[in-house]
């Protein structure tokens with residue numbers, strides 16, 4: 001006998017509709033606490049002014065020589081490491097139960113653990129749960145090794161743009177329990193990634209892990225400098241329990257339907273135009289900053305964790321052959337879902353695209369001879385299809 005499911009729209013459920021518009025505030029937690037295997041702390045939102053190189057500052061729409069960012073601080077690190085953009089990387093181990101104590105310095109925010117799939121009350125999406133004030137302990141399990149990120153999910157379009165995000169990596173165990181290098185691995189390498197890559201140096205087919213020597217995390221983003229002058233609640237619908245849809249609730253100033261980025265970055269490093277303003281598309285100078293440029297040796301394995309932290313489409317071109325071993329925190333061809341996917345080989349020079357919030361984990365084997373190999377990302381306007389900027393960096397392969 002068929003079971004008839006009745007799914008009501010929010011129009012039939014005024015309380016649910018109102019909650020979506022006016023998420024309740026809550027603090028405390030954790031809800032349904034379990035024994036934690038890892039604890040960490042974060043604070044929202046800590047302001048940083050990111051200085052802009054003169055060539056970038058001169059052409060920003062806001063005409064500013066620095067850009068205001070809101071970040072998520074790690075209060076357990078010295079300030080110069082704990083207050084960064086992107087926000088400090090979180091590393092956990094596959095199988096962890098994590099409790100993250102999150103403080104809020106101004107007003108209400110949330111943290112959404114993107115891709116992790118916690119319980120709804122720990123998922124940090126205000127509209128379907130609550131916004132947190134003062135402090136909340138989020139609890140989640142990190143069961144699948146891969147690349148994730150965390151971000152604020154209040155007035156999301158603005159708060160994510162303002163910089164309230166950071167990377168979240170789930171490391172698989174080292175198959176050698178006697179090794180000195182156990183998960184979580186040092187950022188930058190060496191370590192192990194979940195993968196199914198027969199024939200790749202060091203691949204362990206019993207445990208579906210592959211060792212890497214060097215690791216890079218590339219969070220590719222762009223800013224519209226005008227947005228960075230806005231207030232916390234800009235463009236949010238006002239909360240009116242009696243008449244939520246009244247026109248008067250939509251009078252907040254806001255311009256979030258117009259995104260014209262004028263600052264382009266990889267992992268917080270601004271791409272400086274190398275071409276004159278008349279050249280289109282504008283091409284950035286090679287980024288040499290060690291937070292971005294990769295230094296490896298011949299015959300090594302490099303793992304690149306690529307995140308589209310942007311509202312533009314990215315077309316990525318790597319100057320070395322690579323294998324995409326995972327997307328969005330899910331390794332291809334690795335049990336238990338091994339029947340449904342397989343790694344993808346990407347020959348050097350072949351473009352591949354990412355859209356907002358997508359992650360690719362790319363495995364690169366450096367050649368036997370030294371060289372300098374390019375990485376380019378084209379920032380593509382999703383409406384016009386025009387390339388608005390090309391950021392560049394390099395993989396340096398040394399003897």
Ligand SMILES: [Cu+2]
Pocket residue numbers: 044045108109110152153154159164
């Ligand atoms: Cu926020």
